[in-house]
Amino acid sequence: MRPETLAALNAARADRRAAILVTDIADGEQRLVAAEAVEADPLAPLLARALASGRSALVEAEGRQLFLTVQVPPVRLVVIGAVHIAQALAPMAAALDLAATVIDPRTAFASPERFPGLDLVADWPDRALGARVPALDRYCALAAITHDPKIDDPALAAALGAGCFYVGALGSRKTHAARLARLAAAGLTEAQTARIRAPIGLDIGAATPAEIALAILAEIVQALRRPEPA
Amino acid sequence: MLSSDSDILAAAEAWRRAGRGVALATVIETWGSAPRPVGSHLVIDDMGRFLGSVSGGCVEGAVIADALDVIEAGTPRLLEFGVADETAWRAGLSCGGRIRVFVERVG
Numbered sequence: 001m002r003p004e005t006l007a008a009l010n011a012a013r014a015d016r017r018a019a020i021l022v023t024d025i026a027d028g029e030q031r032l033v034a035a036e037a038v039e040a041d042p043l044a045p046l047l048a049r050a051l052a053s054g055r056s057a058l059v060e061a062e063g064r065q066l067f068l069t070v071q072v073p074p075v076r077l078v079v080i081g082a083v084h085i086a087q088a089l090a091p092m093a094a095a096l097d098l099a100a101t102v103i104d105p106r107t108a109f110a111s112p113e114r115f116p117g118l119d120l121v122a123d124w125p126d127r128a129l130g131a132r133v134p135a136l137d138r139y140c141a142l143a144a145i146t147h148d149p150k151i152d153d154p155a156l157a158a159a160l161g162a163g164c165f166y167v168g169a170l171g172s173r174k175t176h177a178a179r180l181a182r183l184a185a186a187g188l189t190e191a192q193t194a195r196i197r198a199p200i201g202l203d204i205g206a207a208t209p210a211e212i213a214l215a216i217l218a219e220i221v222q223a224l225r226r227p228e229p230a
Numbered sequence: 231m232l233s234s235d236s237d238i239l240a241a242a243e244a245w246r247r248a249g250r251g252v253a254l255a256t257v258i259e260t261w262g263s264a265p266r267p268v269g270s271h272l273v274i275d276d277m278g279r280f281l282g283s284v285s286g287g288c289v290e291g292a293v294i295a296d297a298l299d300v301i302e303a304g305t306p307r308l309l310e311f312g313v314a315d316e317t318a319w320r321a322g323l324s325c326g327g328r329i330r331v332f333v334e335r336v337g
Contacts, residue, residue, distance in 0.1 A: 001254060001334050001335070001336050001337075002337070003243070003246050003247075003336060003337050006239065006242060006243050006246070006254075006336055007243055009239060010239055010240055010243050013239070023332065023334075025258065025306075025308060025332050027306075028305075028306035028334050055267075055268070055269065056256075056258075056268050056269030057268060057269075058258050058259050058268070058330075067256065067258045067332060069256065069269060070269070
């Protein structure tokens with residue numbers, strides 16, 4: 001691999017730009033295709049499919065075996081609510097290589113003592129996102145766990161609008177029904193709100209904050225690795 | 231902390247910039263219960279130092295040996311490991327899977 005190709009690949013990753021490295025495994029010939037250049041590429045259908053799956057793969061084209069190194073931006077986790085579950089969730093997310101940010105406007109909750117070493121933002125989600133915290137995109141997971149509609153709802157709306165691959169919200173079925181009504185009144189479509197996972201987390205009978213955190217992370221991994229067909 | 235693929239590619243670039251000979255190994259195909267998914271990387275320098283994993287430890291030694299040759303010669307190699315190939319290869323995968331690994335020089 002040419003050093004400049006590797007540097008370009010790493011730069012794309014750092015800037016959260018998706019790209020595909022195409023390697024002819026017979027002779028090692030390579031070229032880097034940026035996500036925005038896929039449509040005009042001679043291998044457009046193959047590359048588009050690989051990009052959508054987010055997975056690297058060996059393919060055959062024009063009688064050649066090509067390896068597609070699919071690089072999509074690293075997944076980010078945005079947690080709304082500096083609550084007990086978030087305290088358990090943050091270190092577990094780090095162990096999974098998920099860069100986590102916790103947002104909560106209530107400074108009593110969002111205190112550095114409660115979240116040592118974590119990216120913690122004591123502000124309203126709709127003010128923090130796109131400013132202090134990079135805007136949400138489809139490579140983000142958002143978990144809204146404050147139980148407070150004033151804080152959770154705007155964040156959920158932003159996550160659905162940005163097409164986050166995972167949008168979860170804490171609360172019982174009854175709480176969620178009320179939430180759906182509020183979001184509909186705020187102009188979100190049923191197709192959008194249907195993407196919210198609630199009650200949040202895989203159903204493993206989680207009882208403690210750490211167990212709920214585990215259930216949430218397991219559900220995020222499932223959404224990432226086994227995405228539902230669009 | 232586990233090394234993510236981004237750390238590995240960043241290390242490959244940093245090592246190359248530091249003037250070290252560098253090879254990148256990538257899992258390009260798997261069959262059966264392979265330990266590491268397609269796209270997993272292992273970066274190796276000319277001293278045999280490495281970061282990442284292509285098999286969770288089963289065949290890294292053999293990949294590193296080939297990587298040193300690739301750093302020297304500059305020609306990429308395609309390696310295949312699996313229980314079926316025990317006679318042909320020094321290393322095998324205990325899990326019963328098979329993997330193909332592409333090894334290329336950086337630079």
